[in-house]
Amino acid sequence: MNIIIIEDELRTAKSLENIILSIRPDSKIIGQYQSIEGSVKALSQQDQPDLIFMDIQLADGLCFEIFKQVKISSPVVFCTAFDEYSLEAFKRNGVDYVLKPFSKDDIQSAFKKVDGLQNFFQQKIVPDIGNLLAKLSSPAGKESFLVFKSQKYTTVKTENIAFFYIHNDSSTIMCFDQQEFVLNQSLDQITALVSAKQFFRVNRQYLVNFKAIKEIEHYFLRKLFVRLVIETPDKLLINKEKTPAFLLWMEDR
Structure with a gap:
């Protein structure tokens, strides 16, 4: 594997090189x-x-x-001391976002993500035409729900x-x-019925409409806090494992 390191701190670059090798x-x-x-x-x-392993804040500006100025097709692991650039990083080929000071375990985890991505595309070189056509012809998602x-x-x-959520052990619609309105279906069943482009399962309790999202903030332990246009009974938090998928979903418009 051929690797490039973009890092303005020479000691950090050397440490990263040693860990990689x-x-x-x-x-x-x-x-x-x-x-x-x-x-x-x-x-x-x-x-x-x-x-590419890339620091975000370089001597002459932000790496973005x-x-x-140049087209980059390689996957990028961003390494930085700051966490406020994660959304922009995942727009730019980011496969992982490692906070400094990083450890060998952090870099090992980044390699696992890169390997998983490469294995996925290797397995998908020959597309399943039937499955692809089925997806193209499938409905965009359930257009309405019958309620009582x-x-x-x-x-x-x-x-x-605006969102579906679990309330008193029942799936509930919030308009x-x-x-x-209370529904008989489980949240898993509802997730399978609605458009994956329009709704995202932020956690076990909430399935959220893209149009309902007002803003997103960084939260403790590298989680994201999602604020909606209407108040939710619970604080909407997305764990760090789900953050990349959520940010990519937000970007896919």
């Missing part, structure tokens, strides 16, 4: 660069590496400037639902106008 002794560090200018020049003149309230049946359009 101890984990993957068959790998080759084909370049180390300390600046945006040097990285752009190198990446413009050579083949893309198999993997590199992506504006005040001794009457009615339907609730899915587009009017944007804050009307609530």
Whole structure:
């Protein structure tokens, strides 16, 4: 595996190189660069590496400037002392976001993610045409739910639902106008019925509509705190394992 390290702290770069070679002794560090200018020049003149380890704050600015000046197709592991750039990082080929000071276990975990990504695409080289056509012809998601309230049946359009959540052990609809309805289906069943592009299962208790999301904040222990346009009974937290998938879902518009 050919690897490039972009890191303006020489001691950190050397430490990272030693960790990488101890984990993957068959790998080759084909370049180390300390600046945006040097990285752009190198990446413009050579083949893309198999993997890039990249610090975010470089001597001459944020590393995201590199992506504006040269096309990068390689997966990137971002290494930084700051966690406020995670959303931007996952827009830029990011497969992992490692906070400094990093450990050997952190880098080992990053390699596992890279391996998983490569294995996935190797297995998908020959597409299943039948499955692909089935997905293309499948409905975008359930358009409404039949509910029973005040001794009457009615339907609730899915587009009017801000989120589904578990309340008193029952799946419950919360609409944007804050009307609530109880459903017989489990949250797992509901998740399978609605559009995966429109709704995201942020945790075991909540399935959230993209249109309901107001803002996202970093939270303790590398979690994300999601605030909706209407108040939720519980604080919506996404654990660090689910964060990359959530950010990619937010970006896929």
